Every structure is written in C-alpha cells, then in structure tokens.
Amino acid sequence: MDGELIRVRDLVVRIGDRVIASVPELDVGAGECVAIVGESGSGKTTTLLSVLGLVGDDRETGARDVDISGEIAVCGVDVMTAGPGELRRIRGSRAALVMQSPQAALNPTMRLGTLMRRALARHGVKGVAGRSRAAEAVKAVLLDPEIMRRYPHQVSGGQAQRFAIAIALALGAEIVLADEPTSALDVTVQAEVVAVLRRLRDERGLAVLLVSHDLALVSTIADRVLVMRDGAVVESGPAAEVFDRPRDAYTRELVAAVPALPEFHASEVGETARAKEEL
Amino acid sequence: MTGRETGSAVLGAHRVTLAYGATAVVHEVSLTVDAGGVGLIGESGSGKTTLARALLGLLRPRSGTIRYGSRDLAALDRTGRAEFRRAVQPVFQDGSEALDPRMTAAASIGEALTTHHRIGRDRRRARVAELLDDVGLDPALADRRPHQMSGGQRQRVAIARALAVEPRLLVLDEPTSALDVTVQARILDLLERLAAERSLGHLLITHNLGVVDRLCRTSHVLFAGRVVESGPTRDLLVRPAHPYTLALRDAVPRLGGEPPRASGRTEAAPAETGCPFRLRCPLAADRCREEAPEDREVAGRRVACHRAEDVLERAGHAQRQ
Numbered sequence: 001m002d003g004e005l006i007r008v009r010d011l012v013v014r015i016g017d018r019v020i021a022s023v024p025e026l027d028v029g030a031g032e033c034v035a036i037v038g039e040s041g042s043g044k045t046t047t048l049l050s051v052l053g054l055v056g057d058d059r060e061t062g063a064r065d066v067d068i069s070g071e072i073a074v075c076g077v078d079v080m081t082a083g084p085g086e087l088r089r090i091r092g093s094r095a096a097l098v099m100q101s102p103q104a105a106l107n108p109t110m111r112l113g114t115l116m117r118r119a120l121a122r123h124g125v126k127g128v129a130g131r132s133r134a135a136e137a138v139k140a141v142l143l144d145p146e147i148m149r150r151y152p153h154q155v156s157g158g159q160a161q162r163f164a165i166a167i168a169l170a171l172g173a174e175i176v177l178a179d180e181p182t183s184a185l186d187v188t189v190q191a192e193v194v195a196v197l198r199r200l201r202d203e204r205g206l207a208v209l210l211v212s213h214d215l216a217l218v219s220t221i222a223d224r225v226l227v228m229r230d231g232a233v234v235e236s237g238p239a240a241e242v243f244d245r246p247r248d249a250y251t252r253e254l255v256a257a258v259p260a261l262p263e264f265h266a267s268e269v270g271e272t273a274r275a276k277e278e279l
Numbered sequence: 280m281t282g283r284e285t286g287s288a289v290l291g292a293h294r295v296t297l298a299y300g301a302t303a304v305v306h307e308v309s310l311t312v313d314a315g316g317v318g319l320i321g322e323s324g325s326g327k328t329t330l331a332r333a334l335l336g337l338l339r340p341r342s343g344t345i346r347y348g349s350r351d352l353a354a355l356d357r358t359g360r361a362e363f364r365r366a367v368q369p370v371f372q373d374g375s376e377a378l379d380p381r382m383t384a385a386a387s388i389g390e391a392l393t394t395h396h397r398i399g400r401d402r403r404r405a406r407v408a409e410l411l412d413d414v415g416l417d418p419a420l421a422d423r424r425p426h427q428m429s430g431g432q433r434q435r436v437a438i439a440r441a442l443a444v445e446p447r448l449l450v451l452d453e454p455t456s457a458l459d460v461t462v463q464a465r466i467l468d469l470l471e472r473l474a475a476e477r478s479l480g481h482l483l484i485t486h487n488l489g490v491v492d493r494l495c496r497t498s499h500v501l502f503a504g505r506v507v508e509s510g511p512t513r514d515l516l517v518r519p520a521h522p523y524t525l526a527l528r529d530a531v532p533r534l535g536g537e538p539p540r541a542s543g544r545t546e547a548a549p550a551e552t553g554c555p556f557r558l559r560c561p562l563a564a565d566r567c568r569e570e571a572p573e574d575r576e577v578a579g580r581r582v583a584c585h586r587a588e589d590v591l592e593r594a595g596h597a598q599r600q
Contacts, residue, residue: 039459039462186486187488187527188530188545189546219535220536220537243535257461258460259489259490260534262513262517
C-alpha cells in the first residue's frame with residue numbers, strides 16, 4: 001500500500017447490458033479530498049456506493065442483473081472479495097457514509113447523545129472513554145455539546161449533518177464518503193459544513209470522497225476531481241486545473257453553467273487563481 | 280376587463296403580516312412587483328414561500344393588504360378574482376407537481392388555454408405548438424406524459440402552461456433548484472428571454488443569489504419574516520448594507536474562489552428582542568440588543584440595520600482584497 005485509503009482500478013458497473021458507471025482510476029489518500037462531479041444519471045453515486053461494496057444483486061430490493069468488475073480496495077481491504085462481516089466492519093468504523101439528508105439516518109426516538117453512545121458501544125467503546133471521544137468529536141465539528149440532549153427533529157439540517165460526521169469521527173473514521181452532503185442545506189449552512197470538512201481534512205488527515213453536482217462548491221474543497229457523464233469519466237485531474245482550463249466540452253458546459261455573482265465573473269476567476277500562484 | 284393598469288406595479292404587498300394560527304411568520308412586509316423582475320431572497324424559514332402564497336391570493340393576510348394593480352385583493356369580486364388568477368401565474372420548484380400525471384404535455388397546455396378563453400380545436404392545436412416552441416421544447420414531446428419527460432422538460436411544460444393564459448406576471452418559487460446545473464442555465468436563459476420579449480413581470484423567490492442577479496432588477500432580502508434590505512440587485516450583491524445580505528453573498532461558493540469560513544453561529548435562532556439578526560451578526564453592538572432597527576434609506580436602498588454604514592465599509596473592503 002502506498003498510503004491510498006481508497007484505490008479503484010477499472011471499475012465497471014453494469015445493469016444488464018448497460019454500463020452505468022465506468023471508472024478507470026480513482027485514488028484517495030489521507031488528508032485528501034477527491035470529488036466526483038456530474039449531473040443526474042452520470043454514475044457518480046453508483047461509483048461512491050461501489051467503493052463501500054454497496055452495489056450488487058440485492059435480495060431485499062430486488063435489484064438483479066447488476067454486474068460489477070474491477071479492483072476496489074478500502075483501507076487495504078479488497079472490497080470485491082471481502083465477506084459481509086469484514087465489509088460491515090469497514091463501513092462501521094473506518095469509512096463512513098454521509099448522505100444528503102442526515103435526519104433520515106438518525107433514529108428519531110433517541111436523543112443524539114444516546115445515538116452516539118450506542119454507536120460507540122457497538123464498537124466496544126464504553127464508559128468514560130466513550131464519553132470523552134464523543135465530546136471531542138462533537139467539538140471537532142463545531143457543535144455545542146448541549147446538542148447531545150436533543151432529539152433529531154430538534155436540530156437543524158446543518159447541525160444533523162455535522163453530527164453525522166461527528167459520529168463517524170468518534171468511531172475513528174479515516175475516510176468520509178459524502179453524497180451531496182450539502183444540497184439540502186441553505187447556502188450559509190452549507191458553507192459551514194464544507195468548512196468543517198476542510199478542517200478535518202487539513203488537521204486530522206481525513207480522506208474525503210465527495211459526490212456533488214455543485215462545481216463551485218467542489219472547487220472550494222476538492223484537491224482532485226473526476227467529471228462524469230452518462231456513466232463515463234470525461235475528465236479528471238487537479239481541481240484547479242480542471243475548473244480553470246477544462247479540456248472536455250462537457251466540463252466546459254458545466255463550468256459555464258455556474259451562475260456567477262457580479263463581482264466575480266468567470267473570466268476573472270482564472271486571473272485570481274493565477275495571481276495567487278504568482279504570490 | 281379593465282385593460283392594463285396605469286403605473287408599472289402589477290402586484291404589491293403593503294405592510295403585510297402573515298400568520299399560521301397564532302404564529303406570525305411574515306411581519307409588516309411591503310414590496311411591489313413591476314416589469315423589471317423582482318427577487319425575493321431568503322433561506323428556509325425566512326417566510327418567502329408564505330409571502331408568495333399570499334401574493335397568489337392563497338393566504339389571507341392577518342393585517343395589511345395585497346394589491347393587484349390599484350385594487351385590494353381581498354375586495355375583488357368574482358370577475359376580478361378570475362382576472363387576477365389569469366394574470367398572476369405561479370411556477371413552482373418541481374414542474375411535475377403542477378402537471379396532471381395522466382395528461383400529455385399538449386393536453387395540460389391545452390387545458391389552460393380553454394380555462395380562460397373559448398377557443399376552437401384547430402386554433403388550440405396551433406397555440407399549443409407555438410407555446411411549446413416558445414419554451415424551447417421539441418413538438419415531438421407534445422404527446423408525452425410527465426413521467427416520460429426529464430425534470431427540465433417538465434419545468435418547461437409548466438412554464439408553457441403558465442404562459443398559455445397570457446399572464447402579466449409570473450410568481451416563480453425556486454424554479455430551478457431541483458434541476459441539474461446545465462438544465463438550470465437553459466431555463467434561466469428561457470426566463471430571461473421571456474421577460475425581455477414580452478412585458479412580463481416576475482417575482483422570483485430563491486436562495487440562489489446568482490440566479491437573482493441574472494433575472495431581477497430589484498431584490499428584497501428576507502430574514503425571519505422581515506425585509507432587512509431592498510434595492511437594486513446589483514448594488515445589494517456588490518456592496519451589501521445588511522450583515523445578513525453580506526453573509527449570504529459570502530457563503531456562495533465561487534468557482535476557484537476562497538473557501539467559505541465557518542462562524543459556528545449560522546444556525547442561531549432569530550432573537551426575540553432587539554434586532555432579530557443580532558445573534559448571528561459579527562457587528563452586533565449594545566444598541567442592537569436593546570432596539571429593533573427601523574427601515575431606513577442608506578446608499579440608495581432600504582435597510583433595517585443600526586450598523587449599515589459599517590457593513591457597507593466592510594463589504595467594499597472585502598471586495599478590494
């Protein structure tokens with residue numbers, strides 16, 4: 001292993017004859033944020049779920065004819081061959097999934113503190129050690145400890161999202177996989193969630209795999225990006241390069257579609273970035 | 280029909296207070312909607328959709344009046360109300376909600392055509408084709424039902440249906456926030472073209488400042504049910520005078536821009552006394568705790584903030600950096 005927490009090679013997901021996601025290469029290292037951007041139906045979420053071994057035939061949902069091939073390793077574990085127990089252990093502690101609406105993921109009948117305590121207990125962390133870990137994680141996402149006494153419906157969307165990240169941290173997550181984590185949030189709240197993710201990446205070396213349709217948002221956090229369309233990766237590279245000098249026509253269309261605020265027209269953005277490089 | 284009103288204001292709210300039960304959610308809001316396009320900016324819980332409902336005549340104000348032209352909406356007779364419902368057309372976030380799932384695009388648009396005018400079958404077919412063309416839809420989509428269309432196509436059909444009755448005003452509530460970015464850009468192009476080609480006014484309700492800048496000459500910023508700043512959209516965005524407008528502007532992620540900063544106070548509830556924004560405000564002073572700011576004129580706009588001059592100073596400074 002060369003420090004990659006997520007390593008994907010030649011991933012192809014098919015439903016019947018149709019390729020719904022095809023990703024030749026995807027690596028995420030510690031302290032790095034990689035984003036997959038694209039519109040509905042681009043295969044970005046399928047890619048993210050594949051990484052956690054959540055894509056395949058499913059007796060419960062009746063999904064059939066799903067075929068997945070390629071290499072996927074998460075924290076050194078081969079996801080393609082790992083047993084259900086091993087996959088659950090990875091998903092439970094080392095790699096955490098953060099979804100669009102966190103409130104739906106939190107049991108509404110329990111206080112947040114109880115939810116946190118149970119999650120920790122399931123991983124064998126109890127008593128004083130559990131309490132101090134919980135308190136530390138809540139602080140790391142800039143939440144008031146008082147929040148532990150509340151029920152999920154008593155907190156806002158941004159607070160619930162940050163709490164979901166706090167649970168992941170308390171369980172010792174090295175990777176956060178986030179699927180449109182801020183799309184349901186107000187812009188000021190969204191900024192706060194992104195700022196928290198950035199801090200965790202910079203200060204704790206958290207690896208972040210982010211899926212989003214919001215290019216401007218992605219550009220404020222991602223180190224590298226993959227642009228997907230109709231299941232294929234049309235462009236990938238360092239975020240600044242891809243957004244500043246998109247090579248692919250579709251990426252250019254996406255960049256042009258970002259509504260600009262008056263004092264920051266798209267033409268000036270490149271200049272700002274270049275001016276920064278010169279400094 | 281009385282014909283076009285003199286003056287440009289089609290719709291106006293005058294000191295409107297709106298409540299659900301005992302809880303007032305919009306407080307003494309005044310605004311007018313004219314041909315230049317008016318933006319109503321605010322986040323969830325700001326009261327913007329409630330205000331839109333009142334402006335559409337769907338919610339009666341607890342106090343204050345909604346005026347259609349020069350007439351009080353509450354005092355309109357049957358004919359007046361019918362004329363109002365034709366002239367002021369809503370377009371909501373999700374086009375599929377406005378469309379009957381069993382009806383084809385052509386049938387949905389055709390239905391709107393016959394609701395307000397008697398129209399022959401041939402004329403009706405021709406108008407449907409024209410309207411589909413107006414909103415940039417392939418005539419081949421005329422026979423599709425909502426579930427056979429994409430989100431962007433459904434939103435276009437909803438707009439065509441609204442245009443069918445030749446309205447004077449569109450009330451657009453987050454018309455593009457459920458759409459992919461490239462689709463959003465095309466719907467904005469369409470709305471911009473419609474506003475320019477017809478003397479069609481619009482009230483655009485959104486939390487997306489970039490969208491407002493494209494479509495609205497004037498904007499109002501709503502916080503906790505109160506208009507905290509109103510004025511020319513460009514001025515508001517380039518140099519906000521209210522700290523909430525400034526916070527909204529600075530939270531918008533910019534392509535290649537500086538990453539947003541976290542204050543940790545973003546989700547504080549509006550204050551019960553003094554200025555409602557003070558618990559989130561980086562400039563809050565003693566006066567803000569004691570006295571709710573009155574609406575006043577500063578730098579060419581209306582703003583309700585004791586420290587508007589300092590905010591202007593900050594906003595100008597941040598921009599020069």
